Amino acid sequence: MKLPSSQQPPVPQGQKTVSPAPPTETMTQGRDPVALSARQQLEQLQLANRETTLARVAEVISRQGAAGSDILLDVRGKSLLVQAAIGRTELETGDWVKVLRAGNELQLMGKLAPAPEAGIARALAQRMPWQQDLQGGLTRLLTSLTQGLKPDALPGQPPSERTARPMPEAARQALQQVLSRLPPGTTIQPGTGAQDQTLQQMKQWISESGLFAESRLAQTPSASLPDLKLAIGRVITALLAQQGEGPEGFNRLTPLASPELVQAPLQFPQAMALTPPASADGEPTTVGQMLRLLAGMLNRITVNQLHSQVLTARAGGEAPAPVSTLLLELPWLTPQNEPRIAQVRIEQHSEEQRGQSSQHKAASEWRLALAMDLDEAGLMHFDVSLRHQSVSARVWAEKQTTLRQIHEELPLLRQSLTDLGLEVTDLECRRGSPEHPATRLEHRLVDTRV
Structure with a gap:
């Protein structure tokens, strides 16, 4: 490869120009x-x-x-x-x-x-292999509130001397604050009469998911905010203090990872299988195991934050891309007080982005993808598209009984959307799950468009 000395590559403004090599090198x-x-x-x-x-x-x-x-x-x-x-x-x-x-x-x-997104992509790649499923992590945390935590083994210490102790009070308060704010499955009721309450509940649910922790701290610098990511940090601080360690001790831990997130770290939404409930008679978690679990949960939230930023930065590339993308995992509680996760993907597209005329004011199309695994209904996926006042929706269900029930409820859904002033263009339900395009770090997240 000959290297000419008279030509310079195009570089983004403010970046250092790379000098070419002499023309004799090949x-x-x-x-x-x-x-x-x-x-x-x-x-x-x-x-x-x-x-x-x-x-x-x-x-x-x-x-x-x-x-x-x-x-x-x-x-x-x-x-x-x-x-x-x-x-x-x-x-x-x-x-x-x-x-x-x-x-x-x-x-x-x-x-x-x-490109600016290269640094984000590198940070994303560092955390991807160490993600802990939030649903499983919250289940373990909830169990530890009642079972307590075992101290880590010391050299020569008999197992009989390692009895479970109550979780430190600061950690317990942080966990209970978040769990008390998680919406139960019966909170959101259908019908137009509860629209305002439902809207406020959804805003609170999203804002406290952990995805906006840094933004909320910048606006309200208070350590007591009921935010999932901040609460995990407070639990970590309390557990380290119990061990007589400072924050630097956390950096030496290897986070726990969920196998399904290691195999498909960037597929979103991808509803996970239900976590088996922890037995009350099971072996309590040690402090070290809990710290590693919390580290993996923090990585999962951080991956969702970075993944959202990089997908948004890809807008304007060769492949059709949304103007902005937001990936959320929203925790909630079943009537049995068991944590569950709803995976949400929100995308905003514009007419200009999709190749249409930009002479008029660009109109946005919003797309929502939702995946949940429910005890009775099983795995369910929802795809909703909203453009101007037109809405379309498609629902997938794994179980035949659930599919039949959805068919029966479609007229009520159509009427509810119409009551909101929307024009329903399409409503459909199918058996199985949607085929989302595979997301690869190498080609889909780190590509630099010039």
């Missing part, structure tokens, strides 16, 4: 006799002569004793292994470069400055 395709020729590889990429494109550095492999490196480029979704002596142009995994085909070689036009 990067060429590997000489594996089995591999395709350089010309064939470039033609497979559908890259014409003198055409430029963007490539992402997927991997940098240093060659011992050599002046250059082997670099694996991701060009138009395909991998291309090249040999490079890149001199002063330092390339790292994840960098984006602009390249030009010159005959059977690639010329490096320069390295692009990192």
